[in-house]
Amino acid sequence: MAANTVLNYLPRKSVIHRLTGTTKLAFFLLFTFASMITYNTWVLLGLLAVSIAAFRLSKIKIREVRFMMIFMLVFLLLNNLFIFLFDPNQGTHLYGTHHVLCHLFWRYDLTAEQLFYMVNISLKYFVALPVAILFISATDPSEFAASLNSIGISYKVGYSVSIALRYIPDIQRDYHSISQAQQARGVELGKNEKFFSRLKNSVNILLPLILTSLNRIDTISNAMELRGFGKNKKRTWYTQRPFARRDFLTLALGVLLLLFSLTVTIKCGRFYNPFC
Amino acid sequence: MKSNNSIKTVVAVGIGAALFFVLGRFVAIPSPVPNTNISLQYAVLALLAVMYGPVAGGLIGFIGHTLIDLSWGGSPWWSWVITSAFVGVIVGLFAKKLNVQEGDFGKGKVTLFAIANIAAHVIGWIVVAPVLDILIYAEPANKVFAQGAFAAISNTITAVIVGGLLVLAYTKTIAKKGSLDQE
Numbered sequence: 001m002a003a004n005t006v007l008n009y010l011p012r013k014s015v016i017h018r019l020t021g022t023t024k025l026a027f028f029l030l031f032t033f034a035s036m037i038t039y040n041t042w043v044l045l046g047l048l049a050v051s052i053a054a055f056r057l058s059k060i061k062i063r064e065v066r067f068m069m070i071f072m073l074v075f076l077l078l079n080n081l082f083i084f085l086f087d088p089n090q091g092t093h094l095y096g097t098h099h100v101l102c103h104l105f106w107r108y109d110l111t112a113e114q115l116f117y118m119v120n121i122s123l124k125y126f127v128a129l130p131v132a133i134l135f136i137s138a139t140d141p142s143e144f145a146a147s148l149n150s151i152g153i154s155y156k157v158g159y160s161v162s163i164a165l166r167y168i169p170d171i172q173r174d175y176h177s178i179s180q181a182q183q184a185r186g187v188e189l190g191k192n193e194k195f196f197s198r199l200k201n202s203v204n205i206l207l208p209l210i211l212t213s214l215n216r217i218d219t220i221s222n223a224m225e226l227r228g229f230g231k232n233k234k235r236t237w238y239t240q241r242p243f244a245r246r247d248f249l250t251l252a253l254g255v256l257l258l259l260f261s262l263t264v265t266i267k268c269g270r271f272y273n274p275f276c
Numbered sequence: 277m278k279s280n281n282s283i284k285t286v287v288a289v290g291i292g293a294a295l296f297f298v299l300g301r302f303v304a305i306p307s308p309v310p311n312t313n314i315s316l317q318y319a320v321l322a323l324l325a326v327m328y329g330p331v332a333g334g335l336i337g338f339i340g341h342t343l344i345d346l347s348w349g350g351s352p353w354w355s356w357v358i359t360s361a362f363v364g365v366i367v368g369l370f371a372k373k374l375n376v377q378e379g380d381f382g383k384g385k386v387t388l389f390a391i392a393n394i395a396a397h398v399i400g401w402i403v404v405a406p407v408l409d410i411l412i413y414a415e416p417a418n419k420v421f422a423q424g425a426f427a428a429i430s431n432t433i434t435a436v437i438v439g440g441l442l443v444l445a446y447t448k449t450i451a452k453k454g455s456l457d458q459e
Contacts, residue, residue, distance in 0.1 A: 032351050036412055071348055082423075087416030094414065121413065128351035136346055156286045161339055163290025164297065168343075171291075171298045189305050199434070202305055202316055203441045210323065210442060211449065213291050221287040230283055270414075 010137045015246065016058035017138050021147030021239075023247040028135040029151075030254035034261040035127045040272040041120055043264050047127045047257065055130040058138055065133050072129055080118050084108075091117035097275040113275060120271075141165050146237035155235050163220070174212060179205045285328055289335045292324040296340025301347060318363065318431045322393055322439035323446065325368035326376055333364030333371075355408030359400045363431075366396035376443055379450030386440060393435040401428035 011017065016024075035047050062069065083090065091113030092098045099112040139147075145162035149155040183189070187201045224230075300317040317340065325333030337360035345352035370392040374385050381389075405427070406420035 028351075032354075036354070039414060068348065075348075082419055083416055086419035086422060090416040093416075121415070124413070125351075132346065132351035156282075157289075157335065160286050160289035160293065160335060163287060164293035164339055164343065167291055167294040168297055171294050172302060175298055175303065191306055196437075198305060199314070199437050200441070202314070203438055203445070206299075206316065206319065206438065206442060207445050209295070210320065210446065213295055214446075217284065217287045217291050220291070221284045224287065225283050230286070 009139070009141055010060055010064060011140075012059045012138070014057060014059040014138075016054065016134060018244075018246070019250055020241045020243060020247050021139050021143035022150045023243070023250050024135055024139050025144075025147045026151055027250050027254040028131055030251075030258045031131050032128055034254075034258040035124060037258075037270075038261045038265050039120055039124070039270045040264055040268065041116075041123065041274075042272060043261055044120065044123045044127055047261070048123065050253075050257065051127055051130040054134055058134050060134070060137055065137065068133055069129075072125070076122050076125055080122065083118060083121070084114065088114055090114065094271060095273050095275050099275065116274065140239070143239040143241075146240040149235075149237065150240065156230065159229075167216070171209070171213065175205070175209055178208050285332050288324060288328045289332050289339065292320070292328075292332065292336035293339035293343065295320050295324075296336055297343045297347075300340065300344045314434050315431055316434060316438060318397070318435045319438035319442055321360070321364050322367050322389075322435045323442045325364050326371050326374050326389065326392075326443065327446075328368070329371045330365045330368030333368030334361045335364070337361040337364035355405055355412055358408060359405040362404050363396045363400045363435075366399070367392050367435075376447055377450070379447050379452040381444050381447040386444075389440060389443060390436045393439060394432050397432040397435060398428050401425070401431065 019027075031047070031051070035044065038044060087093075088108050088111070089098075091111055094117055095113045097113060101110045101112055101115070103109050142162070144165065145155075145158035148158035148161060179189075182201075182205050187204050189198055189201055189205075193201065296317045299320060300315065303313075303316055305314045305316065321333065321337055321340075324336055338357060341357040341360040342352045345357065370388060374381075374389060374392075376385075401424045402421065406417070406424040409415050409420040410417060
């Protein structure tokens, strides 16, 4: 399946892979929301443990997802750098105290609060990372539409998503050949060209791409109409699998984690403050 | 014919999201600011939103952006995903007014198209995205507003200029109403 290359599906024989797509999608969403709500360091560490445990269960090796990891690390570093450059006192602002560790230059003091805040924001992102990688690498793309439908999203939207996954490689190939053809004709997109002519030149590539895509939309929608798509309110899916006990257990765990994170946030506030 | 339209929207969302994904993920055309790229996907989003309406526009932005974030390997940065969807919806709201499928894109419509895009991107990136960033990720206000302002400017330029040129070129391919003369 061509969409494998886009989202990096890695087939394995593991507990995680045997879960239905619906479970994985629901757990992914529950988990993301749980980690989004809270800023409490202990809760985040707990979630991180769950997420790493799940990753170990999946038998996917770190080596295979190294590219994603490195990309995320670079992103996090840059993000932290920008946060520090723009506002070195965000930590003080959130935690209410000001412990200077050392003075750097101008208005930039390195405070314990700021460091703690940046550790937390990185942690928040790291918590979601293994689960997100698992969700991408352990869900068969052809099962994806079925799982979207079964968590209550209209099957038409599910079908749109599966069309998108199906046609990404085709469009990528089209884009590649069109841009090579235009570059052979002297359409330049690199730094040698002025900004506005770069914009104008990009239209030369986009337009053929759009027009072929519009033709494609016509062809596909005619084919789907001929097969009676959208006639009934419901539909069945070839790839859909029945729920097993492990699915219910996983879902229960997801709900529990979300509830836990919610209760802690409501009861103890959103931030864990070690400074007072 | 009504049913075919809804099927067409489903397919347009799918193909549109695929286009959004390919342009956002693999196409890197450098912008004047170092290390940033022109986000051509917003030009395509603008075109498809005015062709297929707000629902399609919103879904294209949402699905396309989510797929881009997922393919980079993180969990989606929801605040920006929602903003992409928001831009698609707002531009799509002008679909009926612009009615590009008739093949007419005169001066008045060009202005309206530009206004729709400017409004969508400015509100989206300077209000929606930063506010969500602060709510969800508790990032410093001036950082997210600076980021938002930069995104607003660059995306508005791409959407209005490239998107406008695309719509213009697209309308030229359609035979206008009453363009046939009796001889």
